[in-house]
Amino acid sequence: MKKPALLFISLFCAVMCFGQKHLLSYDDLKYMVTNSLQKTDTFMMAKGYSIKRKNIKTNNRTYSSESGNLHIDIEVRQDGKRLLVEIETDVLSQYDLIHDSIAQYLNKESTTADVQTYVVKDLGTIYITVTDTTPYNPLKREYDIHLVPDKRITAYD
Numbered sequence: 571m572k573k574p575a576l577l578f579i580s581l582f583c584a585v586m587c588f589g590q591k592h593l594l595s596y597d598d599l600k601y602m603v604t605n606s607l608q609k610t611d612t613f614m615m616a617k618g619y620s621i622k623r624k625n626i627k628t629n630n631r632t633y634s635s636e637s638g639n640l641h642i643d644i645e646v647r648q649d650g651k652r653l654l655v656e657i658e659t660d661v662l663s664q665y666d667l668i669h670d671s672i673a674q675y676l677n678k679e680s681t682t683a684d685v686q687t688y689v690v691k692d693l694g695t696i697y698i699t700v701t702d703t704t705p706y707n708p709l710k711r712e713y714d715i716h717l718v719p720d721k722r723i724t725a726y727d
Contacts, residue, residue, distance in 0.1 A: 592618050592635045592642060593664050594657065596671035600693055602646065603653045603719040606726065607631060610646055610653070619644065651724035657715040660703065665713040672696055694719035 594617070602610050607629060611621070619633035622643065629648035634641070642659040659665065672688045677695075680687035688696040699714040 592637075593661070593667050594644070595667055596690075596693070599655060599668070599717055602655055603694070603717065603723055604725060607646065607648055607653070614644070648725070651726075652719050652721070653725045654719070655717040657713070657717075659713050659715075660710050661713075662711070665698070665700070665715070668696075668715055669698065692723075693717070694723060 598613075598617075601613065605613075611631065614621075614631075614633045617635075619635045619642075621631060622634040623630070623632040625631075631646045633644045633646070636642075640659075640661050642657065642661055642664055645656040645658075647654045647656075657664070657668075672690055675688045675690045677687045677689045680689075684699060686698045686700075688698070690696060695718045697714075697716040697718075701712045701714075703710045703712055
């Protein structure tokens with residue numbers, strides 16, 4: 571009786587510890603916008619993402635992580651010395667991880683019914699759009715998170 575319980579507990583702990591590896595936090599986003607694309611490549615590979623598209627001419631990267639029917643696509647675009655980050659996902663825990671850390675910075679004047687706007691002092695402006703999936707599934711939604719860093723925050727090598 572003790573063996574199945576011990577096996578279940580160890581399996582649960584393993585899933586909980588390694589299940590959060592692919593998720594990006596507020597600190598991860600801050601690291602990405604303040605470092606170069608090469609450092610972002612290394613960082614994203616360490617997080618377990620693969621490069622889906624890489625355009626050297628325009629300095630755009632798209633990283634992807636898919637497990638089962640869940641997906642997270644992250645696009646990083648370089649605009650001069652600034653990096654813009656866009657996250658497209660249907661993973662609720664990814665949305666919760668970012669939303670919970672920036673919820674206090676809600677900008678009520680810019681927020682509309684479809685788009686939530688957050689102005690974070692040391693990071694920039696974050697726009698979050700939540701839409702229903704196609705075909706409609708009440709348990710799944712699509713989350714688009716766009717990070718536009720402040721003009722004084724630039725990527726460095």
